[in-house]
Amino acid sequence: MVAMRQKQNDGKFFQTTKRGEIQELKEELHANDKQKQKDAVKKVIANMTVGKDVSALFADVVNCIQTDNVELKKLVYLYVMNYAKAQPELAILAINTFRKDATDPNPLIRSLAVRTMGCIRLDQVTEYLLEPLRRCCQDHDPYVRKTSAICIPKVYDINPELVDDQGFVDILKDLLGDGNPMVVANAVAGLAEISQTCGKDLLDLDRGNIPKLLAALNECNEWGQVFILDALATYEPTGPNDAESISERVTARLSHANPAVVLTAIKVILKCMEHTENPEVLRMLAKKLNPPLVTLLSSEPEVQYVALRNIRLIVQRRPGILASDVKMFFCKYNDPIYVKLEKVDIMCMLVSDKNFDQVLLELKEYASGVDVEFVRKSVRSIGRVAVKLERACERAMNVLLELIETKVNYVVQESCVVVKDIFRKYPSRYEQVLSALCESMEALDEPEAKASMIWILGEYAGRIDNADELLESFLDTFHDEPLLVQMQLLTAIVKLFLQKPSSTQDMVSKVLQCATEESTNHDLRDRGYIYWRLLATNPEATKRVVLGDKPSIRDDSQYIDKNLLEKLSTELSLMSSVYHKYADEFVTRLTLTSSGQERGAEDDEEDDGNRAADRRREVQEELERGPGASNGTSGGLDLLDLGGVGDDSPSQRGGVSVSSVQKVQVLPSTQAGQHGQQGFAVSAAFARQRGTPTLMMTFSNHSSGPLSGFAIQVNKNPFGFAPKEQLVCSEIQPGSSSEVSVAMAPQQLLSNTAPSSPLLLQVAIKTSLDIFYFHVQFDLSVVLVENAALSRDDFTPIWQRVGEAGQKMAIIPMDRPLDSEMVKSRMAQDNICYVAQRQLEDGSVALYTSAQTSNNCSVLAEVTVSPGSSSLKVAIRTETQVLIPLYEALVSKRFAA
Structure with a gap:
């Protein structure tokens, strides 16, 4: 009760908008009253939390670090972690206190000191951290050891060479055998993180340390269990007995309350099943996987969605596990749409000769709903079931006929697409649906539905009496139709002509003329010319080509490539198993060399230079050929290369070419900074670079000493541009210059207040010399997105x-x-x-x-x-x-x- 009241009282620190507050806080931080001093630090933290810049108080807050009050010390440490990078020189002043606190009798303070030093991402601090960290890794208190274990990968991220040289990786490996389960879990997490960074497996799991991990598994908290299970999933069992032993010890985790633990345990068991040969053991393990999966589907929607995405991988990898449990994927009325769509896909994957009746009945029920997207998905899934199972096709066609008779526009259109696929799979069957489709043609207004209906009319032109009239109704609006419809209409009329040549001579001549002489689309013209020449040279051969048997189709739209599936099966419960993509496609990692620098940066720069040179060469060739020569267009064609070149200066696809951006001087060296210092000059331009608004600057040092400690801040602006990343600039010697780029991102919607024209980006650059202010002019092109043409x-x-x-x-x-x-x-x-x-x-x-x-x-x-x-x-x-x-x-x- 006292703690709750204390939290309510602390809320007052966030309710402050006074002017001149910085000076007041400075005075309170130096007060002799410890309570008043603590309240002042709380106010500073509150201001920092809501986004106010209180870095000017760094020295005053650090002055409060010498205290025996644990709460005050935690607050000061929190402040130091947040602002140390902006004030590296002052952060060094707190090092002695950190080192002293690392030997404090209180284990909470020892661990707090080590954790804080690890979170301050400065090389200068890292050097002072090594000895306290080494000592704390051997501390008698397990809380200090577990904190130290997770601190090592943070240090490795800053300086990997130092960690390797000092033997901290070996220390982490030794901690795998620690008697405390939380220390073991953090050591596993630390080694896994370093392994990801350096690209090598440092866990070195073998039959000697697996029992230690399994023993710690039962005693550590839920996130420790996730780390250990993830490590076990990378271990290759040495034989069936080893795999059975691991799966037996892990099975208890399937009933855990945390979904992350459950999914990771399933991943380990699936890995063990690959090394198990006993059919009875396999059957038992598969049976044990059902209840936890059912439990996951009764969780909140977000957890359900993650579980369903993982279940899709499991079902494809081992279909027998859930083959008899299709009912558990039937949708509830209050399921969110994203959950319903996933459930329907899994239902189609699990459908079989035994359960297709109940699946089709369920899908028919969904198709009569009000959510258009879900209804479309349900109708299309009925077609997937029919294509997958021949025995289910008769029942599926009856369901589709009932849906077509409802005359609901989007249901009829989706049914038309589905029937086309069924006709392709089972030609010359179920023709009783043709009359119902022909009666519903007026409801078709979507390109895919129209194209499907036209395909059916052409394929069954000999069985539909008025096929020529129906196709002619589309021909009247040929040039207004989308390309998909035009292509199908061309083929369908040629099919009709081959079956009824005497009455459709004019139609085929008209459609060939429209396709070859009046169309501006290359694909359509090419197809038209092919048909024209086929018909003109050998009509019988044309019949064999156009009216011949089509290859059978099968539904594999929801199945994943085998190689990708194998990879994702080892990454269940991770983001890649939700996206169904390789992690490399959406995760960017920095690969570090032994010196701690980004590997490949020079290669990237060289590649960029080569690409730029190639682009300049292409532009020169295009200019020599003249406007329009490169795309081979003639007068009537309506083609446009958005990144191409006319008779104007070259542009780069995806943004303005870096070489074409002209920087202008925005800060002369004679202009004084905030504190009256001079000698810093800036030339800048704000433009799009590779699809990102980028502030490109040239810093020049005209002062007498080196410049360092660079930081950037952007004033509020109509488009809410703010830096996406920290300003990175190495030390600039006197008389030297440095090129710097900072990517910007809009962080708020455009206000209704008219912005200035030209637009201005007001910038402040902090250096070791002074703080300098300038503004950069830019126009609307910086804000406009590439390749965003509306249809x-x-x-x-x-x-x-x-x-x-x-x-x-x-x-x-x-x-x-x-x-x-x-x-x-x-x-x-x-x-x-x-x-x-x-x-x-x-x-x-x-x-x-x-x-x-x-x-x-x-x-x-x-x-x-x-x-x-x-x-x-x-x-x-x-x-x-x-x-x-x-x-x-x-x-x-x-x-x-």
Whole structure:
């Protein structure tokens, strides 16, 4: 009760917005009253927690470190950990206290000192930490030893060579045999982390240390159990008896309350099953895996989802484990959609000749629901069951017929796609569904459903009396249809012609003309020419090619590649088992050499240089060939390479080319810093680099001494740009310069307050000399995302929703007359993407473009290009009106003389 009241009282420290508070806190930190001093430190921590910069109080807070009060010492240590990197010189002042506390009689203070020193990521501190750390690894108190064990990988992350030389890896291996289970668990965790960093297996598990880990497994806490089980999962049993012994000791973990422990235990048992030969033991282990999996599916939705993603791997790896438990994956009414979708996939993986009736009945029930996404998934899953099991196909077709008769638009469309797959798997069967599909054709408005229906009409043209009329209804709108529909329509009409040549001569001529002479798509034109030449040379051979037997299909859409499955099976309960991807695809690790530097950095720079040289060579060749030569287009084609080159300066796909960015001087060496010091100069530019807004700077040292201790801070700005990473810059000697880049990320939505034009990024750079302030101008192109073109279907609703009321007209002068292709190319350099175009009666071309900011705000425009005109007529529409002047300024800058 007292502790709860104390927490409620501490809440007052967060309720402070007073001006001049720093000075007040400074005075309170030096107060003689210990309670007042402790309250002052709590206020500092509260300010630090809510994001206020209280680094100016570093020396004053560190002054409070000399105290016997454990609570106050913890608060000061917390502050030091947070600000040590920003104040490395002052952090060194606390080293003696850390070293002294590492020998304190109180084990809590000893462990606190070692942990804090390990969390201060400074080389200077690491050197002083080694001896206290070595001593604490042999401390008589297990709490100190377990803290030291987890501190070693932190030191390794800072200086791996030092840890290797000082033998700390061997110390960790010795701690694997410690009598305290928590020390063992932390030693395992530490060795596993170092192994990941250096790329070598340092655990060296064998039959000698496995019993020690299994003994510690029963006594340590849940996270210690996870670490030990993860280590056991990497061990290769020496034989069946060894595997059975491990699985027997681990089985008890299957009933643990923590899902992480359960999943990791399942991973170990599956590994042991691979080395077990006794069928009875295998059957028993498989039986024991069922209850924990059922229990996981009764947890909260987030845990269910992780469990289901892992179960999909288990089911594919060992289908017999859950073969008779398909009912446990039936969806509940209150399951979130992401859980339902996973359950349906697993149901389809477990469906068999014994249970397909109840699975189809369940899927039919889902297909009558109200959640459109789930209904579509259910209908498509009915088709998957039919394709997978021939015995289930008759029942599945009856279910689909009942669903088609509901006349629900999206159900009918999804059913049409499913029936097409069933016809491909079982040709010339279940033709009773054709009439129902033909009656529902008016409901089809989605490309995939239309394409599926057209495929059915072409495949069964000989059995559908009015197939020519139905296909002709699609032919009337050929050029308005998506490419998928056009391709299927071309093939279907050719099939129809081959079966009914006398009545469809005009239709096939018309569709071939549309495909070859009027289409701008290469794939469609090529297919049209192939059919045309086949029909013109050998109609009988064309029949054998076009109407011949199709290869059978099978459903493997939810199955994982064998090599990936084997890898993921060893990583159950990890993120890779949830993503179903190799860890390397979404985890970036720094591989360290013996000197502790990033390996491959020089190679990366060399690769970047080679890529840049190749790009410059390509640009030069394109310029020599002339505009449009590189893509081989002719007059009527509507093609655009967003990263390509017209007659303008080159741009780099994914952002502005680094070589094309011109830095300007934003801070002269004569400008004084916050404390009146001079001698630091900055040239800077803010632009997109490889798809990321990047502040590129050149630091020049015109002072008499070396500059170090660099840090960066950015003032509040309309797009919320803030550094994604720390400013890294090595020491700059007098008269020298250094190139620095800092990636920025938007951290808040654009406000409704109109930003300045041009946009300004206000920056503060801290150096060992002084703190300097400057601002960098930039335009909207920094905020616009690459390759974010809206589709026509997405463009139209926004354009209509904004309407003329929210439209701004602008006349943009150009340096010279340009055609529509050159205009597209120039706008693409600023990530303004082409959507569509139309020809106007006066010969002008109206280009429709879209651009999207990092804050997901879309800016649409209609750009009218008139022949011989030196200006553009631009109609801008956006739901974020404050972007309009920025967009207009960006376009004006791009086309200015």
